[in-house]
Amino acid sequence: MTAPTRTRIGASELEIAPLALGGNVFGWTADRDESFAVLDGFVAGGGDFIDTADGYSHWVPGHGGGESEAIIGEWLRARGSRGSRADVTIATKVSTHPDHLGLAADTVRAAVDESLERLGLDEIDLYYAHFDDADTPLEETVAVFSELVDAGKIRAIGVSNYTAERVEEWFRIARAGGHHLPVALQPHYSLVERGFETNGLRAVAEREELAVFPYYSLARGFLAGKYRDAADASAAGASPRAPEAVKYLAGSGRAVLAELDRVAEAHGVELATVSLAWLRRQPTVAAPIASARTVGQLPALLAALALDLAPEELVALSAVSAPAAAAG
Template identity: 75%
Template structure:
């Protein structure tokens, strides 16, 4: 069974895979979402990643749909204490930005939708240049003091701004972040060179990358342009096929070789590579159906050798 991961310097421990809940209430309805959550828990998963803005972009939605479904599932299954829930603030249409009053109001709204008394990990979803960082840092720390959140995370921040958050927090005696959520996968490698990995290592942040499967491309689902328009294709398919160039094909060939040898799916190999990178606590990956879930869960127990890790890294070069 996979080794459990401590989230930074917090007391939180999770399995090394977060279920991305961005599809709940969007491409996965309530029943499908419940089935995925049930399968995830049955397969050893215990870490769910959502945001208050999921999925305001979908026609007919207003934001908070994902949190609402998760809250209904937690209540129906009585499983709150067995699951670590991460959510985020700044993109809900009614709670945009990171001003202190907004952060507090958004947290209360998320707690209500999630039907819980605490958020385990609360992320600042996107940096807010309009709000002094000192105000945001103090607001998040205050939520920890109030018992509404257990730990703090930052997402989509530059390395410089993450370092600034820590400097402000230390100077003010505030609670420090314990997690970082950047864009990172086999084909998107800026995390390794833009300073974020360095600051994560220096500050003992657990890193949970999003788009771990490059919008489905690194699951091997999109091998020609026609796949993006095929019946049943994901709404992200058009974005996924932008990776379909010589570099992308080289990567798929390397993934295929390992997947065939190990008797697993391509997605499992892609996520297993990500899990083994420095500072990574575990990747985030979403599933619209229980059929997609098996490959994600398998990644937690797939141990790639050093030669495989090097081969995959080189295929993206």
């Protein structure tokens, strides 16, 4: 174990510890009090980067979207965590709130104001286009995001769930129009989801010096070792995401768990720690995103800040989880 280092978010002035706390569970599987406890524990353990979205958690019956942002905003006010810019960095996203779907300019302008209000902030540190919007010209989206930077409502721009071609197009449009460039990319990427390495996104991130923040870093809990049998998905207390997680048992999934077990035992840590430490060491990755429903789940996540895997361990994990191995 070594002391955690700091990492810069692309070409921005934002610096963070290399682990992001996912806020998707706040107001969903973690109620207000548990969310506050998780946020407190994350910061106390050395974390300072929180990732959310305006649409979290609109899919829950009785919710309308914005619940996660509202809880984070209440926590920030209660804890006085904005006394210094260095205390905590907040990322949120736009395009999935039921009242503000898509990325048309007027939609983004209205959505960012509501996010600022829920979060209780004057400025959002990192603002993502959450999902590509085929119905809105990309020129319009690029321009309005740059406008928000100039207006002092956001500090930096990120893109999430875009193809490599569309990220490249964003940069072409931004440069041609003299707009602010994105500094961050948020793709689906983990030990059992390696498409990011070959679908062009990593190549774009390298060329444009984008900071990459993978989501589903623990594959819905599979890479934490929670699900070793299909029956685990229906066990008492299982996460709503369990049915998706157990699908990874097919292909190389069991072999990946076995290698994680070996490395975790060698270091005296949990599987989640090793999974995040592997991801943190991949090219272009600035910090993996991981969620915690309870305070008890935090130590394994935070331990990844200080775990340095040996070169041979990184190679072994990469080999056993490679797409070719999964196909065999």
